[in-house]
Amino acid sequence: xxxxxTIIILIIIVSVFGSALFYLWQKNQxxxxxxxSESPTEETIILKTVATGNIVPKEEVLxxxxxxxxxxxxxxxxxxxxxxxxxxxxxxxxxNASTLTSxxxxxxxxxxxxxTAQINLQTQQANYDRQKALFEKGVISANDFESVSNAYLQxxxxxxxxxxxxxxANQNYDIIKTGTxxxxxxxAQTQVRATVSGMVLDVPVKAGNQVIExxxxxxxxxxxxxxxxxxMIFEGKVDESEVGxxxxxxxxxxxxxxxxxxxxxxxxxxxxxxxxxxxxxxQFEIKGTLQKIDSTFIRAGLSANASIILDKVEKVxxxxxxxxxxxxxxxxxxxxxxxxxxxxxRKDITLGLSDGIxxxxxxxxxxxxxxxxxxxxxxxxxxxx
Numbered sequence: 410x411x412x413x414x415t416i417i418i419l420i421i422i423v424s425v426f427g428s429a430l431f432y433l434w435q436k437n438q439x440x441x442x443x444x445x446s447e448s449p450t451e452e453t454i455i456l457k458t459v460a461t462g463n464i465v466p467k468e469e470v471l472x473x474x475x476x477x478x479x480x481x482x483x484x485x486x487x488x489x490x491x492x493x494x495x496x497x498x499x500x501x502x503x504x505n506a507s508t509l510t511s512x513x514x515x516x517x518x519x520x521x522x523x524x525t526a527q528i529n530l531q532t533q534q535a536n537y538d539r540q541k542a543l544f545e546k547g548v549i550s551a552n553d554f555e556s557v558s559n560a561y562l563q564x565x566x567x568x569x570x571x572x573x574x575x576x577x578a579n580q581n582y583d584i585i586k587t588g589t590x591x592x593x594x595x596x597a598q599t600q601v602r603a604t605v606s607g608m609v610l611d612v613p614v615k616a617g618n619q620v621i622e623x624x625x626x627x628x629x630x631x632x633x634x635x636x637x638x639x640x641m642i643f644e645g646k647v648d649e650s651e652v653g654x655x656x657x658x659x660x661x662x663x664x665x666x667x668x669x670x671x672x673x674x675x676x677x678x679x680x681x682x683x684x685x686x687x688x689x690x691x692q693f694e695i696k697g698t699l700q701k702i703d704s705t706f707i708r709a710g711l712s713a714n715a716s717i718i719l720d721k722v723e724k725v726x727x728x729x730x731x732x733x734x735x736x737x738x739x740x741x742x743x744x745x746x747x748x749x750x751x752x753x754x755r756k757d758i759t760l761g762l763s764d765g766i767x768x769x770x771x772x773x774x775x776x777x778x779x780x781x782x783x784x785x786x787x788x789x790x791x792x793x794x
Contacts, residue, residue, distance in 0.1 A: 446747050446779035452727040454762050454769055456720040457662075458654060460695060462645020464665060464711045466636030467698065470605050473622070473629035478502040478599070480618045485633060487612055491603045498601040498632050500620065512582040519578045523571035526564070533564040607635040610709055641699045641707055643675055643715050649684055649691040655717050656680070661697045662716040665707060673707075674700045677717060722762050722769055730768045732780050733760070744774070745781035753781045 481501040485491060537557055544554040611634045614620065623629030643663050647655065661675035675697040684691035697715060699707075733742050742760050745753035756778075761769030774780075 443751060444753070445782045447729065447732065447782060448779055449726050449728045449770060449774050449776050451724055451776070452767055452769075453723045454721070454725065454727060454764050454767060455718060456762055456764050457716045457718050458647070458651045460645040460647045460651075460715045460717060462643055462695075462713060462715065464641050464663075464699070464707050464709065464713050465644050466610070466638060466709055467640040467642045469610065469634055469636040469709075470607070471631045472497055472601060472604060472633045472635065473631055474498075474500055474601050474620050475622055476500060476502060476599065477622045478620060480614050480616050480620060480632070481599075482616055483612060483614065483632075485609050485612060487609050489609045491606065491609060491635065493603055493606045495603045496600060497603055498614070500599045500601060502599060512578070516575070516578040516582055519571065519574040523568070523575050526567040526571040530564040530568050533561045537561040601632055603633075603635060605635055605637075607637045610634045610636055636709065638706070638709065639702065641702060641709070643697040643699065643713055644694070645713070645715055646687075646692040646694055647717075649693065652680065652684075652693045654719055655695070660718045662718065663697070663699060663713050664716075665711050665713045667711050668705065668707070671705065673702060673705075675715065676700065720762055725761065725769045726774065726776060727767045727769050728774070728780060730763055730766060731784060732782065733758075733768065734783060745783060746774075747779040747781060 478500040481499045483498045484496050485498075491497070537560075540549060540554055540557040543549045544551070612632070613634075614630065614632050618630075620630035620632065621627055643661065655677065657678055657680060659677045661677055663673040663675050665671070665673070677695060677697045679694075679696035681694040684693045686692075695715075728744070732744055734744065735742055741757060743755050743757045746756045748754050756773055758773030759771040761771045763769070
């Protein structure tokens with residue numbers, strides 16, 4: 410009897426031990442993780458690269474004097490709007506003594522030449538009158554009289570040219586001395602006027618400053634800079650790693666740091682053919698013309714960022730790029746779709762445009778599918794993953 414009890418007890422112990430082993434083996438076969446899932450969404454995906462730069466006028470005109478001297482008065486200030494022909498500044502001419510003396514000597518030389526030409530004309534006129542009387546009497550031939558007539562006409566032309574030279578020398582003297590002369594009227598060189606209409610961006614001179622005229626050897630002193638602030642461009646630079654991805658005509662989205670919550674549209678219309686080395690990298694200059702800024706005043710020189718739209722798809726089925734897995738052998742993309750409670754099966758998909766966060770799904774999924782979040786972090790809230 411005792412032996413039977415012992416056998417029964419042993420059988421019970423072995424059964425309990427076996428059941429425990431089976432339970433532990435079964436639990437070991439189960440996946441200890443509980444996976445969450447996400448469904449595809451409808452998204453607009455934009456692939457873009459960013460360039461930094463400034464907002465500058467499309468055309469900035471520098472106003473420079475036509476004569477050297479000292480600024481006597483400035484009639485404008487930065488921020489004012491001027492029309493073409495408006496008076497900007499008045500220049501007081503300080504003549505150079507050497508140049509003034511040379512101009513005086515030139516007047517004397519031309520006056521002497523005029524006197525000589527007038528004496529010669531008197532001589533030629535007397536000879537002409539005498540030869541004309543002889544020709545009319547038939548004493549001299551027509552050929553001889555023609556020669557005398559030509560000499561007389563040349564003398565008259567010489568006198569006229571000498572008068573012009575004297576007048577020109579006098580005007581040159583007046584211009585050197587005062588900056589203007591009689592007959593110039595509104596084009597007096599001492600008056601600096603706007604050559605275009607626009608806003609005054611800068612007036613780098615003030616009364617008393619000396620200015621130099623623009624010529625072949627000197628750029629001249631800038632008295633003011635004007636620009637049409639309704640025609641602004643973005644001027645920036647992109648890295649050599651990005652320049653191969655962009656081309657003229659691409660749309661830009663411009664954000665200006667000083668203007669919050671506003672984006673300006675632009676078109677990329679220039680990419681520099683040659684790069685410049687900056688901080689160990691090659692940078693290429695780009696320019697884009699801003700569109701529709703009539704209602705917003707953008708100050709020249711403001712810092713800005715340009716998002717260059719490389720590609721864009723609207724209202725497409727998309728998933729987070731982190732949900733995509735890749736076959737180890739074929740590298741083909743796939744996801745795991747939920748088919749039951751914590752049961753998933755593989756589905757191959759075809760991907761489209763990606764912005765690095767979400768990716769377009771061209772085929773293989775529907776909007777109702779629930780995709781396994783295969784790389785979720787344990788103990789981390791969803792918003793932090």
